[in-house]
Amino acid sequence: MDDPLVVLFAAVAIIGAVSAHLQHDRFNKLIAVGITFGGIVPFIVDRGYLDVAIAISLIIPITTIIMLLICRRETCDT
Amino acid sequence: MLGEILHILTAAVIAWVLFVTVDIFFRLPERGGVSGASAIARDIEASGGALAGGNMMGNIVCSPDASAGTLLAACGVYVAGIPGGLAAALMVFIGNRICHDPGYAGTTGAVLATFVIYAFTQVGFAATDFIAGMVIAILTIQGLSHIHASRLLAQLWRLRQ
Amino acid sequence: MIALYIVAVIAVFAVCRASIEKNTGRKLPYVNVMNFAIAGAIVLLLDHPLSLVAAAAYFVGSTLEANAIASTYAGGVRRG
Numbered sequence: 001m002d003d004p005l006v007v008l009f010a011a012v013a014i015i016g017a018v019s020a021h022l023q024h025d026r027f028n029k030l031i032a033v034g035i036t037f038g039g040i041v042p043f044i045v046d047r048g049y050l051d052v053a054i055a056i057s058l059i060i061p062i063t064t065i066i067m068l069l070i071c072r073r074e075t076c077d078t
Numbered sequence: 079m080l081g082e083i084l085h086i087l088t089a090a091v092i093a094w095v096l097f098v099t100v101d102i103f104f105r106l107p108e109r110g111g112v113s114g115a116s117a118i119a120r121d122i123e124a125s126g127g128a129l130a131g132g133n134m135m136g137n138i139v140c141s142p143d144a145s146a147g148t149l150l151a152a153c154g155v156y157v158a159g160i161p162g163g164l165a166a167a168l169m170v171f172i173g174n175r176i177c178h179d180p181g182y183a184g185t186t187g188a189v190l191a192t193f194v195i196y197a198f199t200q201v202g203f204a205a206t207d208f209i210a211g212m213v214i215a216i217l218t219i220q221g222l223s224h225i226h227a228s229r230l231l232a233q234l235w236r237l238r239q
Numbered sequence: 240m241i242a243l244y245i246v247a248v249i250a251v252f253a254v255c256r257a258s259i260e261k262n263t264g265r266k267l268p269y270v271n272v273m274n275f276a277i278a279g280a281i282v283l284l285l286d287h288p289l290s291l292v293a294a295a296a297y298f299v300g301s302t303l304e305a306n307a308i309a310s311t312y313a314g315g316v317r318r319g
Contacts, residue, residue: 001284004247005243005247008244008247008248009247009250009280011251011254012251015251015255015258016254016258019257019258027308027311028263028266030308031263031266031267031270031308032258034301034304034305035254035257035258035270035273038250038273038277038301039254039277041277041297042284045281045284045285045290045293046285048285050287050289050290050292050293051289053281053296053297054289054292054293057297057300057301058296058300060300060304061300061301061303061304061307064304064308065303065307068307068311072311079241082241083241086241086242086245112306113309113310113313114305114306114308114310114311114312114313115309116313117264117309117310117313117314118264118265118267118268118309120264121262121263121264122264122265125262135268136309138268138271139268139302139305139306139309140302140305140306140309140310141302141306142302145275146302149275149279150278150294150298153278153279153290153291153295154291156282156286157286157287157288157290157291162291165291166291169292169295169299170295172299173295173298173303176303177302177306178306206283209242209246209282209283210242210246210279212275212279213245213272213275213279214245214249216271216272216275217249217252217253217272220269220271220272221249221252221253221256221268221272224265
């Protein structure tokens with residue numbers, strides 16, 4: 001991975017992070033967190049940690065689903 | 079350099095025709111397979127698009143269909159030849175079942191794309207051309223203009239009926 | 240090598256479009272383009288049999304995430 005690629009993939013992660021800060025809707029926030037993860041995973045793969053990439057590719061969606069369940073329960077209670 | 083770009087654009091056209099044909103053959107534009115696909119179709123229709131094209135785009139988002147099958151088959155052929163493509167088809171099948179999708183569009187698309195891409199690697203194309211080409215093809219459907227893409231898909235769907 | 244640059248540029252373009260779009264339902268297709276691009280980039284970065292598994296795991300995982308967000312956005316048929 002050379003310099004232009006580092007800049008491009010880092011731009012994906014940073015745009016996702018800034019967008020997660022700026023959005024107000026909870027679905028849009030969760031989507032932006034997913035974008036941030038999409039920018040990070042090429043760096044993990046480039047170092048050769050493929051097993052780590054597989055593991056967190058499966059953990060992050062499960063985390064998102066659990067967060068969705070928690071969000072929905074709070075709206076039901078209030 | 080220029081030849082490689084031409085190869086990528088040719089591969090994009092081939093991949094586009096392949097996955098749109100398989101998706102329309104498996105009746106993806108007919109209805110949203112899961113409730114999320116119908117919601118995306120409603121939002122696209124509200125912005126001025128066509129409902130049939132919106133259903134197909136929602137199905138592409140919510141479940142690995144023939145487009146995902148084509149991409150992963152290209153990756154599999156690049157990594158390990160025909161066995162890699164068939165392994166990708168198996169993973170698409172597992173992904174379909176995880177996402178509560180009863181269809182076989184993804185698996186069929188992956189197996190078909192494996193043989194098509196392998197045939198093209200014999201005549202001078204590289205499998206990497208098809209990976210980049212598939213990303214360009216999905217960009218033209220999902221990423222440029224939802225209104226025009228959904229109208230085009232709805233016209234193709236009327237043609238099939 | 241040029242394929243990797245094309246894929247990375249498409250990922251950045253899709254992310255910009257997704258950040259600008261306000262409607263959740265129309266945001267998800269742009270994110271889907273980014274998922275395709277990143278899954279392709281994983282394989283293009285490292286030519287190893289496990290990278291196919293990593294690309295498939297990333298793609299299926301992110302599709303599942305989009306599916307869960309979209310079905311909750313639609314009103315949630317499966318109430319947990």
